[in-house]
Structures are given as structure tokens and as C-alpha cells.
Amino acid sequence: MPAPRSTTRVRTYALGDAALLAELGTRLDTALNTRAIALAAALKKRRDVRQAIAGYASVTVHFDPDLVTHDALAAAIKRLASKRPPMAEPGRLHRIPVVYDGPDMEAVAAVLGLDAAKIVELHTRPIYRVFLVGFVPGWGYLGPLPEELELPRRQVPRTKVPAGSVAIAGRQTGIYPLATPGGWHLIGRTSVKLFLPDSDPPCLFRAGDRVKFFAIPG
Amino acid sequence: MSEVLRVEKPGLFTTLQDLGRLSAMSAGVPTGGAMDRFAHRAANLLAGNDEGAATLECTLNGPTLVALRACLVAITGADFDPQVNGEAAPMWTGVFLSEGDQVGFAGRRWGARAYVAVAGGIAGNRWLGSLSTNLLAERGGMHGRPLAAGDVIIASGVPAGPTIAGRQLGPDDRPSYAVHTLPAIAGPHVRSLDSKSRKALFGSGFRVSRDADRMGYRLEGPTLDVTGDELLSFGLVAGAVQVPRSGQPILLMADHGTAGGYPVVATVASAAMPLAAQLLPGDELSFSEVSVEGALRLRATQRAALDSLKS
Secondary structure, three states, X not given: OOOOOOOOOOEEEEOOOOEEEEEOOOOOOHHHHHHHHHHHHHHXXXXXXXXXXXXXXXXXXXXXXOOXXXXXXXXXXXXXXXXXXXXXXXXXXXXXXXXXXXXXXXXXXXXXXXXXXXXXXXXXXXXXXXXXEOXXXXXXXXXXXXXXXXXXXXXXXXXXXXXXXXXXXXXXXXXXXXXXXXXXXXXXXXXXXXXOOOOOOOEOOOOOOEEEEEEOOO | OEEEEEEEEOOOEEEEEOOOOHHHHHHOOOOOOOOOHHHXXXXXXXXXXXXXXXXXXXXXXXXXXXXXXXXXXXXEEEEOOEEEOOEEOOOXXXXXXXXXXEEEEOOOOEEEEEEEEEOOOEOOEOEOOEOOOEOOXXXXXXXXXXXXXXXXXXXOOOOOOOOOOOOEOOHHHOOOOOOOEEEEEEOOOHHHEOHHHHHHHHHOEEEEEEEEOOOEEEEEOOXXXXXXXXXXXXXXXXXXXXXXXXXXXXXXXXOOOOEEOOOEEEEEOHHHHHHHHOOOOOOEEEEEEOOHHHHHHHHHHHHHHXXXXXX
């Protein structure tokens, strides 16, 4: 039986003279993310590609312009993306214990019209997907968050969020690996280390991994 | 391995940098590396090294260094009035030092970052494949921190090329640092700007704000209005011009966050990043739209200048 033809259309855009952005779609979607991760892995094998980073539904490709032109690489990306995606292997499962006593818990509960216990129940229910690792070392964009917990980012970002803070924003959740500025709502904390500077790769999560949160007493 | 220089005074902010760690981006670790890669590469070639050897990136002023043995150094990039034993020393030139000679900098004339290469390449802590200093992780370079008084600079090996003092890179072969117009290629989300904002992006002047460091520069100038839905986060590159909701663009530099979701409306040509690296808060700049081909021609010109140092 012939393989079904893929209908994924890839758009490619220049990101300067030595990188391009290949966009597979614009929706937060596990299937698109799986394709992006597979495309990045395939591109990394090319000699003219220096790095390929999967986004939610895109791949950022750093290439050597002495070895390949933008147009030739864009054509190669379209060919690779039209191939049937490999079977998605389930990523590693990380079990993350969380003390749900974050400084924004009360405010989040008030805005959502839920009590803290319900927020904990909703937040610990799904097995989240690591859509991408990036922004700061070890940060994983996790989702999708249950719709009932969806709310916009804080109006005023904090200048310093403690490392290990468990946070939500939009349809996403995440854990701050390092003390950095941040605009997400802090609902809990974990002792699990996400940034592992003396390991290679230096982080716990990889794109495609799965994450389950557990409530523990403080 | 041999001890070549002792740090008497470290300078304001001096770090070891090489060409960065692109491979660590998938872990969210910034690429890092020299901000002005042309000056970094040229310094290495003038000292007879591979282009990727570590150099000292000196910010706003320079260190005071004493030669522990005879060695060849090269100073490039910003002009902080380099001196050897109190006498003006040429920049963009291989300079021979005898044991006991003192290298210092009398004061900033222009630019933000000078580079010091040492024949043999500077040794340091390698982290994720690079000697570049990452301050957030406290890894790489000189124990993951800026230089401090009393540090000893070690040459990592036998110089890779001829160590002939007096080799020079002429002014015509250097980037035109005095020009603050940065050629930039339209970005993936340039269409999210309305026509007035697009004109402003490529036609107006901007100023580097006080919020400017190795991660990026917040720019002040006309407000750029972006329309459309929030974007899903994607991988970023140095040189990208992001527009957050405030409408004040951010130019991403060597230590930029690896992913983000703000629209990228332009990306500075790689050949113009050395110019960007030499800008300081308060400096004016503008962007001129260039094609990918045009940007690659500028890149080839710089490549040829560097290659002329190899023969």
C-alpha cells in the first residue's frame, strides 16, 4: 500500500544569511511538534547544517552558507518534511513532586474562580509534553495545560523568580530552572533540578519527553 | 601549556570567548562566544592561531597584563589606546613581548569591545565544547567568571601558524566600524508590521538604550506596531530584531535566549554583527534592508580579508 501523501506545507523564511526558519504550522499541536522534532533530527545529519532547533511547530536551521544556498536548503527541507513522519516514540516520563504553595496561588484561584485544591487537581491531572527546551538553560515549554487553568501572563513580570518555581501561563506550564526574570504565575515549587551544568546534555528535559506533576506536602 | 601573562588589573569586564557552543542550543544554553567575531578571528590569525582559539574580550576598558615569558599578542576591535610599557602599541598587528613587558590600555577612544589574542591560544575551562564564559551557569573560560587580578593566562599549545611579529590587517580590510547603519534582511514576521512601522524599521534612527549587554540591546526610537496573534515559541539567532508588545525592538546578541515568541522583523547581516558588537548605550544606529545575496557578498568580503592573514 502506498504511503499516504503528506499535506504538510512548509514555509521557509530567512533568519539572516546563515539561518532559516522552517514553519510547519501555527497551532499548538502535538503532531506538528513531533514532525518538527523529527525534521530537526534529520536536518542535523546534513554536513551543511550546523544546528537545527525544533520549536513548537517549526525548525530553526543554522547552516554554513559556504556549503549550501538558502534556496537549496529550503528545497531540501520541503522534501524532508513531505516524507511520512516516523512513528512518534513516547519520550521519557519525568515524575516531578511539587509543593503547591506558590506566591500566585491565591490570585490565580481568585481570577479563575477555583479553589487551590481544584487548581492542584487540574494541574496534576495531565501527562504534559515537553514541546521544546529553550529560552533559558533547561527551561521546558510544557503543555497543553487544561483549559480551566488558562490565563494570560502577569501584567508586570517579576524581576527575579526563584529556581524551581512551577508556573502557568496561557495553555502552558513550566519550571524555572534558574533564578531569572519571569512573567508566569507561580503556583508551586519543586526540588528537582532541571539545569544540570555538568551533564551533557546539561538539562533534564528533552523535546518530546513527558512530564507528570505530583502534589506533596510542604 | 605555558604561563604567558599575569593579570595585574582585570579591567571592567574581561572574559574568555571563542566562537561559542552552537551544539548546546537544544538544551537552551546560549551559544555565547565573541560578540565581534571579525575582531576575534583577526586577533587569532595575527597571533598565528586558529580562528576559533579563545581570546580575551575586554569591555569598555582593558586589563593590565605582564608577560611572564616572551610571547606574541594581537589586539583588535575597539580602540582603548593599547600600550606596551607605556608606549602606544599598534592594533590589528602581531606584537612581540619580552618577559616583563607590560600591556595596558590608556583609555577608550571608540567602540565597546577589544580582543587580545596570545600565540598558542588561551587555555581555559571547556564547557559543552567551548571555552566561552557563561556567567549564568558559571562555566567555561576562566572558571566561569570574568578575569580577576592575579589570574594567569596560559597558552594552550604551540602556535598553529607562523608567529611572525609585525603582521598587520590594514584599515581597508577591517569592517567600517564608524558606520552605524546595519544591513539587515527582512525577518519571518516582517508582515506583522503595518506599512508605517515597516518604513520606520528600515528608515528611522534608533538608539541603544541603557538596557544593553551580551544578551541583547533594547533599542529606543519609533514604536513599531505589530499585529496578529501571539506566536508559538521558536528557535532564535543572534542578530534577530524582535519586537515585543511595547513596540521597542530588541537586537539579540551572542548570549541571547535560545527561543522566544516575539515577532522577528529583521535579522542583521552576519557581516554587520561586528559593528553591532561595538555599539554602546546612547549610540545611534539604523537598519538598511539588504537581500540574502547582498548580505553574503558582505560576508565574503570579510572572509577574504581574514583569509589574507593566512597566507
